[in-house]
Amino acid sequence: MKITDNRYFKILITAVFWLALWQAVCVIVGRDVLIASPADTFNALIEMLQTAVFYKTIVMSFVRVACGFFIGMAVGIIAAVITCANKTIYMLLKPAINIIKSTPVASFIIIALAWMKSGQVPVFISFIATAPIVWGNVSEGIKSVDEKILEMAKIFEYSFSVKLKKIYIPSIMPFMRSAIISGAGFAWKSGVAAEVIGSPKYALGSKLYDAKVYLETSQLFAWTAVIIILSIIFEKIVIRLVNAAECKKETKNEKTCF
Numbered sequence: 001m002k003i004t005d006n007r008y009f010k011i012l013i014t015a016v017f018w019l020a021l022w023q024a025v026c027v028i029v030g031r032d033v034l035i036a037s038p039a040d041t042f043n044a045l046i047e048m049l050q051t052a053v054f055y056k057t058i059v060m061s062f063v064r065v066a067c068g069f070f071i072g073m074a075v076g077i078i079a080a081v082i083t084c085a086n087k088t089i090y091m092l093l094k095p096a097i098n099i100i101k102s103t104p105v106a107s108f109i110i111i112a113l114a115w116m117k118s119g120q121v122p123v124f125i126s127f128i129a130t131a132p133i134v135w136g137n138v139s140e141g142i143k144s145v146d147e148k149i150l151e152m153a154k155i156f157e158y159s160f161s162v163k164l165k166k167i168y169i170p171s172i173m174p175f176m177r178s179a180i181i182s183g184a185g186f187a188w189k190s191g192v193a194a195e196v197i198g199s200p201k202y203a204l205g206s207k208l209y210d211a212k213v214y215l216e217t218s219q220l221f222a223w224t225a226v227i228i229i230l231s232i233i234f235e236k237i238v239i240r241l242v243n244a245a246e247c248k249k250e251t252k253n254e255k256t257c258f
Contacts (some may be wrong), residue, residue: 008017036218044218053202060202062230064119065191068126069184069238074135075127076179081178084142101132105190109197118198122191122205129190130183134176141175142168177242184238199248204230 019038026037036044048054083090108128110123149167195205204227212221 011018012189014056033215033217036221040218041221041225044216044222048222048226057202057204057207058226058230060200061192061204062196062234063123064122064195064203065126065188065234068123068128068191069130069187071123072127072130072132072187073180073183076131076183077138077176079131079135080138080142084139097132097135100128105129105193106197112194113198117200117202119200121198122194122200122203124190125194126187129186133183133186133188137175137182138172141172144175145171180242181235182236184235185231188227188234190229 003239025037029035032040079093083093105125105128109121109125114126116124145167192205192208195203196209197205199206199209204223207223208220208227211217211223
């Protein structure tokens with residue numbers, strides 16, 4: 001196997017390229033207050049890793065976003081089932097869903113701050129970001145079910161549980177997977193944005209805001225790197241949960257889960 005065909009070698013080359021470009025931009029700009037160098041960012045990150053506040057901040061932000069995401073996912077699925085079953089409810093709820101999808105996240109954050117404590121706002125915003133995506137995708141999945149298959153199930157008098165397990169869930173899962181992956185990314189970005197504006201205690205967004213206020217550019221870049229890494233980890237966790245759910249249904253076929 002050629003060295004250039006190695007996956008890790010390609011990742012290394014890509015990382016070196018972007019780090020070199022980052023360093024080149026720092027040299028051209030020549031002002032640390034505007035852009036921190038890779039070395040300064042790395043040193044700031046090492047200093048942050050040595051404090052207990054760093055880990056508490058990560059855990060608190062992670063919990064807020066995860067709570068909002070999973071609540072949004074549950075509400076989105078339930079809303080999709082109800083609106084697909086009843087056209088009147090669909091007609092009543094669709095304008096509200098469209099308004100939520102069209103309204104800037106910042107507007108919801110500011111409104112929510114008038115109702116809730118700053119620590120609760122990221123949970124609410126993550127929920128708001130997730131629910132419409134899940135609702136839309138799951139609704140499409142339900143509508144995509146073949147009418148002929150449903151007619152066959154009616155003729156053979158399949159129970160609701162059998163129709164759910166054998167017909168609806170297999171049709172919905174591809175749409176659900178897409179919704180969950182997209183929703184996880186939106187939930188994370190929206191949740192951190194809510195933390196920036198609301199500035200709750202022990203929050204990644206609050207740390208970003210503080211670094212900007214005190215012109216700690218290296219810390220600003222370091223916290224940004226942490227947020228990006230955590231966003232990737234969060235999406236990986238969600239994907240693994242989806243894969244695990246799918247694999248449970250495929251154990252009879254002796255398929256490997258991961």
